[in-house]
Amino acid sequence: MIDTHTLKKRDLYLNKLIAFKDTEPVKVITGIRRCGKSSLLKLTAYHLKENGITADQILEMNFESHAFKNISSDDLYEYVRQRISPNKRTYLFFDEVQRIPNWEDAINSFRVDFNCDIYVTGSNAYMLSSEYATYLSGRCVEIKMLPLSFSEFLSFHGFEVRETKSALGGMRKQAFDKNGEHYEISEVFDAYMRFGGMPGIADVGLEQEKALMLLEGIYSTVIMRDILERERRRGQKRISDPILLKKIVMFLADNIGSNISISSIGNTLVNEGLLEDGKRKGMPSAHTVQAYVNALLEAYFFYDIKRFDIKGKEFLRTLGKYYIVDIGIRNYLLGFRNRDTGHALENVVYFELLRRGYDVSIGKVDNAEVDFIGTKADEKVYIQVTEAMTSEDVRKRELAPLQKINDNYEKIVLSINPGMNTSYDGIKSINLINWLIAT
Incomplete structure (x- = not known):
């Protein structure tokens, strides 16, 4: 029996999984390591048992376990075939399935051969972008899991x-x-x-030393296992330098919310003496830097966000931004000190918008910038994020881009200290913390 006392509910994600129960698509839960995917599988299995599904109808396998260390896709198929319920639907839960070579062959066969409902987790987007797209195009639904709101x-x-x-x-x-x-x-x-x-x-607990040890473990696992080890398993040699990888991680972590190009990453690392100039000693090419950045995106360590020209109504190819999946990991990497609070708050707002189901982009309007445009279905919201709205100069700076937008969608400035005014010509001024905890 699952000890649910040690499992804390993540209803945002559990409800999504429940909504797809007994539907044909394979349920794929993705997200950075240790963000709660395994616990979500256990909560889902417990929900099934609470609602009449018997224990023999549920099969759970965690491929991080030594018990399944060298299992092949053929072994996996045979293991499941011997345990499938002959006259009832079986619920299959596979944790960190991407660790099995050719795992997608087995998953697709289960879907075709057995009366089953399939749930899998993975810590790398590569599994969806290539293999999965080939085998299960249109037959999977992705639940994107994030650290805690x-x-x-x-x-x-x-x-x-x-x-x-x-x-x-x-x-x-x-x-x-x-x-x-x-x-x-x-x-x-x-x-x-x-x-x-x-x-x-x-x-x-909220103790700095213990928290740092936990964050160090997550960082090391993502970098060493999910990126470097995966490259070796794929037989690739593009991402083989752990020192360069860490330098790029540090650069991106230090520049969240800033306009960045791939060439600017390489140039800055050279200018700061973190990389040797290419004329003297093999500076990595833009292609190499791009490969390292892509690996960090695939591991859900960083997320990139594109710019959208509000008046031209098109996405721009120039200068996107990057945000780190967890602000605590950033503090582990760069140290605990007050730095660019505005960008750190932006980071939190960006991921909250993702949790709430928005597609998010940066807004460009003339030469001004709107921090975020959130869109879903026929809904749209424009958001500026700042530390305080008490200074007249800051108010002018934050309101100006929103005032240039001529549509009737909601426009909001989020700040820790909004001051007394709740609205400026229809632009709402909202306490950021209250916005975060609003249901």
């Missing part, structure tokens, strides 16, 4: 948000822990901005 962070760390009366008679939100101690919600948000949203932090 701020709302989930509150829940995982045992905080409950309640409204209390302020000294001035108004209402304010505070965070209460299990012992009834209460904190300003901004204090808890500071912890989120410091330690990030990897679920394992909740197990070790």
